[in-house]
Every structure is written in C-alpha cells, then in structure tokens.
Amino acid sequence: MLDATPNRLRGDPEAARAPEGRARFRRLPARRLSLAPYLQALPLTLILVFFLLIPMFALVVVSFFDYDSVRIIPAFVFTNYTDVLGSAVTWRTYLNTLRYTVIVWAVTAVIGFTVAYVLAFEIRSRTVQMVLFLICTVPFLTSNIIRMISWIPFLGREGILNTTLLKLHLIRQPLEFLLFSDFAVVLAFAHLYALFMVTPIFNTMMRIDRSLLEAALDGGAGWWRTITHVILPLSKSGIAIGSIFVVTLVMGDFATVRLMSGGQSASVGLMIANQISLLQYPAACANAVVLLLVVLMMIAAILRIVDIRRDL
Amino acid sequence: MAAKLRRFTLLAFLGLFILFLYGPTLTITLLSFQGPDGGLTFPMNGVSLHWFARLFETQAVGDFGGSLRRSFGLATMVMSTTVIISLAAGMAFRRRFYGAGAVFTLTVASLIIPSILVSLGVGLLFSALSFDPSWYSSAFGAQLTWTLPFGLLIMFAVFNRFNRAWEEAARDQGATPWQAFWHVVLPIIAPSVIGIALFGFTLSYDEFARTLLTAGSSNTLPLEIFGMTTSVTTPVLYALGTLTTGFSFLLILGTLLVVRVLAARRR
Structure with missing residues (x-):
C-alpha cells in the first residue's frame, strides 16, 4: 500500500504517516463492527435467559419435587407426572x-x-x-x-x-x-x-x-x-x-x-x-x-x- | 350482477366484523352512564356520572388509584426498555453473529410459551432466590418476555425494507457509526420505533396472565379489574372499562397523530 504512495509525498514525515494512520483508522471500526452485534444483542439475551430460560428450567426442576399439604420437599420423584397423566x-x-x-x-x-x-x-x-x-x-x-x-x-x-x-x-x-x-x-x-x-x-x-x-x-x-x-x-x-x-x-x-x-x-x-x-x-x-x-x-x-x- | 352482489356481501362481512369488534365496547360505554338505580343491562335508567364518581371512592372498588399508578409506572418502564432493547437487538440482527439463531429461537419461544407458564416460572425463580416479587421487578421482567419479541419482530419488518444506501452515504461522508445511526437511521425508522413504544406501553398496561403470579402483594390495574369481575355487580365495572379503554384510545390516536406529523415533516 505504501508503494502506491505518490513520490512527492515521500520524505514528508507527516504525509508518510498519514496513510498508515488512515489504515489503522479503517481497521479500528472493522474490529468494532464485529463486536457491536454481540453488545447490541446482549441485553435482549440476558433478559430472556433470566426471565424465560431459567424460569422454564425452574419449572422442570420443581415438577420433580415432592410436596405435602404444608410444604414443598426438594426431591426427584415422578409422582407428579404419574398423578397428572x-x-x-x-x-x-x-x-x-x-x-x-x-x-x-x-x-x-x-x-x-x-x-x-x-x-x-x-x-x-x-x-x-x-x-x-x-x-x-x-x-x-x-x-x-x-x-x-x-x-x-x-x-x-x-x-x-x-x-x-x-x-x-x-x-x-x-x-x-x-x-x-x-x-x-x-x-x-x-x-x-x-x-x-x-x-x-x-x-x-x-x-x-x-x-x-x-x-x-x-x-x-x-x-x-x-x-x-x-x-x-x-x-x-x-x-x-x-x-x-x-x-x-x-x-x-x-x-x-x-x-x-x-x-x-x-x-x-x-x-x-x-x-x-x-x-x-x-x-x-x-x-x-x-x-x-x-x-x-x-x-x-x-x-x-x-x-x-x-x-x- | 353476481360480482356486485359478491362484493357487497364481502364488504358487509368486513362491516359486521368491525361491529363485532367494537359493538360490545360501545355498549358498556353507554351503560357506564347508567343512572344511580341502573343495572348491568339495558334499559338505561336515567343518565348520570354516578358510577364514575363511585369509582373514585375508595370503598366502592379495591385500590383503584394505587393500581392505576402502578400500572402506569410499569407500562412506562416496559415501554422504554422495550424500545431501547429491541432497537439494539434489531441493529444486531442486521449483521451475522455467532448465536444469532439461538437468540432468535429464544425470542420466538418467548412469544409462544403460554403466559401462565412464564408467570409461574418467574414466580418460582424469585422465591428460589428469596427475592420478593413485585410489580417493578418480577412482573416487569415477565412482561418484557411478551413485549420484546413483538418489538424485535417489528424491527425485522422495518430493516427488511430499509435502504442501506442512506446509511452508507453517511459513512462515506465520514460519519461515525453512532452519527450515522443517530442522524440517518433513527430518523428514518422513527415512526416504527414509536409504534414499538405504543405496543410496549399498551401490552404492559393491559397484561394480565404474566403479571398474575409475579406482581407480589400490590395489584396492577388488570389484576384489580379481574378481581372485581367476581365481586362487583354494578355498572362501576363498566365505568372502569370505559375509563381504561378511553385512555388506550387517546394514547393510540395521539401516537398515530405524532407518526403522521413526523411523516409529513419528512416530505
């Protein structure tokens, strides 16, 4: 890329740095671009994980718990399903x-x-x-x-x-x-x-x-x-x-x-x-x-x- | 002749459908102006504002003022969150990223999982974490699982029709991504963003099933109304219906007006 720089710009330190600087400037947004969609989708994902995915998981876990008239007992039983079905x-x-x-x-x-x-x-x-x-x-x-x-x-x-x-x-x-x-x-x-x-x-x-x-x-x-x-x-x-x-x-x-x-x-x-x-x-x-x-x-x-x- | 008759029948069907949609609401609006001795059905026994006045007495119905305030606050929170988050996620889905498919599946799942299951699940999660459920935490999150998918789907529809040339032109002129978004993309999609705000507010304001097990000890307005349906047998119920429906209509009309003004200014 530097080879393509017109001759008249060579030797001028300001000008010589400029294309390099621009190249870096160009690369920077490119890297930001690749990160941006993750940051943009993150809030949605977090909310859905916390208020949908984990609650559904909790639902499945509790469905195997035992219970009597006063309390819920953590366990792994199938009685709830056999009762339902x-x-x-x-x-x-x-x-x-x-x-x-x-x-x-x-x-x-x-x-x-x-x-x-x-x-x-x-x-x-x-x-x-x-x-x-x-x-x-x-x-x-x-x-x-x-x-x-x-x-x-x-x-x-x-x-x-x-x-x-x-x-x-x-x-x-x-x-x-x-x-x-x-x-x-x-x-x-x-x-x-x-x-x-x-x-x-x-x-x-x-x-x-x-x-x-x-x-x-x-x-x-x-x-x-x-x-x-x-x-x-x-x-x-x-x-x-x-x-x-x-x-x-x-x-x-x-x-x-x-x-x-x-x-x-x-x-x-x-x-x-x-x-x-x-x-x-x-x-x-x-x-x-x-x-x-x-x-x-x-x-x-x-x-x-x-x-x-x-x-x- | 046959074609004319067919067209007439079809238009009549549409007319009947609109009557079916609005007829009952108009009826209770009329009946909410019943005289003090009037009942739940016609005939009208005089015309008065008696039942509206009763609405604002604390004894007549539960906690009308408080539940209205909570519903309004919650709807405002849900609205702003829905707009910002679905806007951001909509921008994300314009590019490829790892996990896009999973996030999309999760969003669609959020739309099709029955509300009462979300309500139950969030309620369980909060009790497992020993958090107190309340309208501004658990109910807020549970309602977002209903409003965010709508917001994102609206964003999809918007960006499918969006002409990227405007944005690229701005970038070519040296605008930063943020400038291109703020000065070019956002003004173009503004009417749809306002639409998402309207959806977010009204869906939250009227949401019932997802709030039922997550609102904690203080009711929101729809919960209050549902409680009233079993205990109240006077036109107070209709007065409440007229007020909330009237409020929704004002909000929708206002929003449409804003969108029209925005569209007119752009021409």
Missing part, C-alpha cells in the same frame, strides 16, 4: 381445552382469511385500506378483560340479544346458554384473538403478486377457483403464523374460560391456576411441563405442514 380429570380437561382450541382455530381462521381477503383485494384505495386495517388492529391494544366483560350486557339473561329475540317473538323464554357457557367462551376467544389471524394473513396477502390473479382470470379460473388455487396456497404461511398464535393463546388460557364459563368449564390453564392457588406447586409445574410439550408438538405439526421461514 393417571388422572381421568386431566385427560378430560385436556380434551376440553383441545376442543376449544380446534373450534376457535376454525372460527378465527375463516374470519381472519375473509377479513384479510376483503382488506387486501376488495378495498382498492390504499388509504382506506390502511385506515380499515388500523380500525381492525386497535382493539388488540385495549384490555382483554374489559373486552370480555363487555359481552355481559349482550349475552345475559336480560341482555340485548335475549330481549331482542323475545320482542321479535322468536323465543318464548330467555336463552340460558348465551352467557356462562362454552358458547360464551368460544365467542370471547374469537373476539379476542381473531386479530392474530387477520394481521399475518393480511401481511402475506399484500405480498402476493397481483399479476398472478390476472393470469388466473385469463386462464379461465373463476373467482372461487382463484381463491382456492392461487390466494389460499400463497397465504398459507400467514395462516400458519396466525394459527400458532391462536393455538398457543387458547391452549394456555385460563382467564377467559373462568370468566366466560362462570367457573363451569375447565381448561388446562385453569387447572394449573387452581393448583397454584392451592400451593401445590410441584403438581402445577408437572402440569405446566406437559402443557408446554403439547403446545410445542402442536406448533411443530403446524410448521411441518407449512414452511413459514420465507415470511420471517
């Missing part, structure tokens, strides 16, 4: 939670796909599209519990729905199954989590090349065939991401089930919460580990069917 109540609760998950998944997938389709393909103005999308997103940023409570005046025995149906003489007695029932639970879930489907599906749909739709139309495909053969396959990754959200949120839920079923239905999350309130921590932890494994297997199954990597 050997009890018919657990299996019934898991089945009930899975039932909620499947129903809510189907409902939110249909709603999410349709709403995202309308937003992405039926609304042509870019501004209207963004405004409508924001309108659909805002409730996500408000309190879930308040949104659950707000169904009470609708679904109650003297609620809006029953009063209206009575006035229209469609029913003779108020419908009892509306509030504090499985129906209310599924309705609240759909209300809370439909947005988790709408947003990712809308995102993938916005990336679909519009000329593909024209090609489908030119090829003679009707509206429905275009949806099933072009749009649906190309939105799969969005549906998968939404499904992962909905499945994990519903599988781990306890507040919605407790509130909307009025304590009449069970879910795995609720079972764990009850064990915690009885201070049966090892049992709750064993349950939690089982739940975590089930959820992870469900996600693995979704990822096996759909490759979402190109969407991340």
Whole structure:
C-alpha cells in the first residue's frame, strides 16, 4: 500500500504517516463492527435467559419435587407426572381445552382469511385500506378483560340479544346458554384473538403478486377457483403464523374460560391456576411441563405442514 | 350482477366484523352512564356520572388509584426498555453473529410459551432466590418476555425494507457509526420505533396472565379489574372499562397523530 504512495509525498514525515494512520483508522471500526452485534444483542439475551430460560428450567426442576399439604420437599420423584397423566380429570380437561382450541382455530381462521381477503383485494384505495386495517388492529391494544366483560350486557339473561329475540317473538323464554357457557367462551376467544389471524394473513396477502390473479382470470379460473388455487396456497404461511398464535393463546388460557364459563368449564390453564392457588406447586409445574410439550408438538405439526421461514 | 352482489356481501362481512369488534365496547360505554338505580343491562335508567364518581371512592372498588399508578409506572418502564432493547437487538440482527439463531429461537419461544407458564416460572425463580416479587421487578421482567419479541419482530419488518444506501452515504461522508445511526437511521425508522413504544406501553398496561403470579402483594390495574369481575355487580365495572379503554384510545390516536406529523415533516 505504501508503494502506491505518490513520490512527492515521500520524505514528508507527516504525509508518510498519514496513510498508515488512515489504515489503522479503517481497521479500528472493522474490529468494532464485529463486536457491536454481540453488545447490541446482549441485553435482549440476558433478559430472556433470566426471565424465560431459567424460569422454564425452574419449572422442570420443581415438577420433580415432592410436596405435602404444608410444604414443598426438594426431591426427584415422578409422582407428579404419574398423578397428572393417571388422572381421568386431566385427560378430560385436556380434551376440553383441545376442543376449544380446534373450534376457535376454525372460527378465527375463516374470519381472519375473509377479513384479510376483503382488506387486501376488495378495498382498492390504499388509504382506506390502511385506515380499515388500523380500525381492525386497535382493539388488540385495549384490555382483554374489559373486552370480555363487555359481552355481559349482550349475552345475559336480560341482555340485548335475549330481549331482542323475545320482542321479535322468536323465543318464548330467555336463552340460558348465551352467557356462562362454552358458547360464551368460544365467542370471547374469537373476539379476542381473531386479530392474530387477520394481521399475518393480511401481511402475506399484500405480498402476493397481483399479476398472478390476472393470469388466473385469463386462464379461465373463476373467482372461487382463484381463491382456492392461487390466494389460499400463497397465504398459507400467514395462516400458519396466525394459527400458532391462536393455538398457543387458547391452549394456555385460563382467564377467559373462568370468566366466560362462570367457573363451569375447565381448561388446562385453569387447572394449573387452581393448583397454584392451592400451593401445590410441584403438581402445577408437572402440569405446566406437559402443557408446554403439547403446545410445542402442536406448533411443530403446524410448521411441518407449512414452511413459514420465507415470511420471517 | 353476481360480482356486485359478491362484493357487497364481502364488504358487509368486513362491516359486521368491525361491529363485532367494537359493538360490545360501545355498549358498556353507554351503560357506564347508567343512572344511580341502573343495572348491568339495558334499559338505561336515567343518565348520570354516578358510577364514575363511585369509582373514585375508595370503598366502592379495591385500590383503584394505587393500581392505576402502578400500572402506569410499569407500562412506562416496559415501554422504554422495550424500545431501547429491541432497537439494539434489531441493529444486531442486521449483521451475522455467532448465536444469532439461538437468540432468535429464544425470542420466538418467548412469544409462544403460554403466559401462565412464564408467570409461574418467574414466580418460582424469585422465591428460589428469596427475592420478593413485585410489580417493578418480577412482573416487569415477565412482561418484557411478551413485549420484546413483538418489538424485535417489528424491527425485522422495518430493516427488511430499509435502504442501506442512506446509511452508507453517511459513512462515506465520514460519519461515525453512532452519527450515522443517530442522524440517518433513527430518523428514518422513527415512526416504527414509536409504534414499538405504543405496543410496549399498551401490552404492559393491559397484561394480565404474566403479571398474575409475579406482581407480589400490590395489584396492577388488570389484576384489580379481574378481581372485581367476581365481586362487583354494578355498572362501576363498566365505568372502569370505559375509563381504561378511553385512555388506550387517546394514547393510540395521539401516537398515530405524532407518526403522521413526523411523516409529513419528512416530505
């Protein structure tokens, strides 16, 4: 590099040092660059290790502890797992939670796909599209519990729905199954989590090349065939991401089930919460580990069917 | 004709969906203005601010003022931490580094592990370390495991569309990495950073499951509200809902306004 220095600069000590100095200056940021990403990712990593990885590890450790009515005894026993897996109540609760998950998944997938389709393909103005999308997103940023409570005046025995149906003489007695029932639970879930489907599906749909739709139309495909053969396959990754959200949120839920079923239905999350309130921590932890494994297997199954990597 | 009908049906579906989203909230907003003798459902028994006034009497509901203050403080803490840390991590992921895959997996895991497990795990960890759980320590950390993944995913979306030429131009002109970040990158991505702040604040302000076992002896607002749902059977509940939802809406509208002003100034 020094050989390339013009002759007129040779012999001038200031100038001779300059290229070397610059070379060092250039190398310095290069070394800083290689360290920078580690420093930048460090806070995130530390927080997740301390508040996620170690707590999950603690969960697994405590799930092997023993306990009696007054205290928790450090040990290595499998009784918590045999209790969890050997009890018919657990299996019934898991089945009930899975039932909620499947129903809510189907409902939110249909709603999410349709709403995202309308937003992405039926609304042509870019501004209207963004405004409508924001309108659909805002409730996500408000309190879930308040949104659950707000169904009470609708679904109650003297609620809006029953009063209206009575006035229209469609029913003779108020419908009892509306509030504090499985129906209310599924309705609240759909209300809370439909947005988790709408947003990712809308995102993938916005990336679909519009000329593909024209090609489908030119090829003679009707509206429905275009949806099933072009749009649906190309939105799969969005549906998968939404499904992962909905499945994990519903599988781990306890507040919605407790509130909307009025304590009449069970879910795995609720079972764990009850064990915690009885201070049966090892049992709750064993349950939690089982739940975590089930959820992870469900996600693995979704990822096996759909490759979402190109969407991340 | 068929196409027109189909379009109408689809738009009607969207309309119904928006009604489904907002209808219940509007209903309790109306009902929170019930007269003093009004109940939890229609008809309205007069119109008054009675239930809002009841809200601020200490006996009517638990510790409304205190829980509101704590929730507000916690949300502010979570918001600032989420913005700074996800911004830094987002910058890190623009380059290759060892362990990037592991950090990414951990972040995604943080998003999909059910909230109650995080709550339980953090609670256990704090009792194992003999730390007292409280809203500003354990609940703070537990909430970060929910807000940070959102922050990082937003950063990914931002940097996927980010044109590096601006930054490189600044570097070519002799800007230090810090100057290039502060004067070029940050102003360009500012609207998204504000978006992360909004997410961080509102997700924390409304978070329930991750706070349940980690908040210690003093409740945050969502915990207080959840407690009220079983014991309170008057429109006080609706008044509280109207207030917190109204606050969230003001915050969201304010943020959107700021983002718009920023975007307009850049043109």
